[in-house]
Amino acid sequence: MPRPRLEDLEDSGLEADSAELLVVCAWLVAGELGIDEPTLNAARRRAMFVLAAGGDPHRELNHQSVAAERLAGELDTAARRRALATALDALAREAQGLPAVSETIATLRADPELAWRSLALALLADEYYI
16 A cells, blocks of 8 residues: 555544544455455445345445445455455554554454454445445
């Protein structure tokens, strides 16, 4: 992760540990997990169906969204969780000196379940907001 992007994120005004910053930090490392596109696209499509079946498909997504929970469960493997932890460790080193970003990454590293759910929400948002 290039340092200037992390500095821009720090300067964005997002509060440390805000839902938005948790999701963005998880999104920054999503490419490090080795989830192939066909697997990811199929899982996202099924999660979007869950979202649509629950009513308004344009309602706000959050960490408790059933669709995010579905995607998190479907993509969950021990290897991917290890890859996420490793990627967050590397991101933490790169973010040193950036208080809000560093604190948020530390929160994700300390709570693997929150990190995994934030990643799923980031991957779902990629599909949802396009």
